[in-house]
Amino acid sequence: MKLISPQFIVAVLAVFMLNNSNSQTSRGAKIETGKTWSGIAGDPDFSLSDRLAIKDVMNAYAFYWDSGDLENFLGLFTKERLKTINKEKVQKKLDYFKSNKLQRRHLMANTHFLEQNSNTAYIKQYALLASTINKKEFSPVTTVVYDVWLVKLDGIWKISKYNINLDGEIDIKPNAKE
Numbered sequence: 001m002k003l004i005s006p007q008f009i010v011a012v013l014a015v016f017m018l019n020n021s022n023s024q025t026s027r028g029a030k031i032e033t034g035k036t037w038s039g040i041a042g043d044p045d046f047s048l049s050d051r052l053a054i055k056d057v058m059n060a061y062a063f064y065w066d067s068g069d070l071e072n073f074l075g076l077f078t079k080e081r082l083k084t085i086n087k088e089k090v091q092k093k094l095d096y097f098k099s100n101k102l103q104r105r106h107l108m109a110n111t112h113f114l115e116q117n118s119n120t121a122y123i124k125q126y127a128l129l130a131s132t133i134n135k136k137e138f139s140p141v142t143t144v145v146y147d148v149w150l151v152k153l154d155g156i157w158k159i160s161k162y163n164i165n166l167d168g169e170i171d172i173k174p175n176a177k178e
Helices: 006-022 048-066 069-073 087-099
Strands: 023-026 029-031 102-116 120-133 137-153 156-166
Touching: 048 069, 048 087, 048 102, 048 120, 048 137, 048 156, 069 087
Parallel strands: none
Antiparallel strands: 023 029, 102 120, 120 137, 137 156
């Protein structure tokens, strides 16, 4: 008797998940994708693929900023939001970190969804902001709570608005604030 390979099982599960990703069930009844979620923690009636995509945007936000990848960082925002971002000022901030040998790390933690439907979402994102100086001295800088509003444009989630709420002081000059 032949055993089924783990790769085959993974492939079958992947196909099953892809085939079922456009609809969800609630108490055995199919519901439409993009149904407006109730906003109640624990309610399973939301689009899992949208929720994962939103988490991906927030993780990319941290990664692109921390690696100084301005082009991809700015690609996370809507065109309307980009009109309000001073790219030169942002680049100066990134240059400040590099010239002072500060390596930022945004350690993204809890993501709390307050609103989510098929085209918009509002989340609160916790982060711990840390720095390493000269690849030697590690220090936590502050905790952060982001308020983030996102929209889905052409099937891609983008940040349309956000507020950065620092729980403490940060360690850089006032004209170079994050």
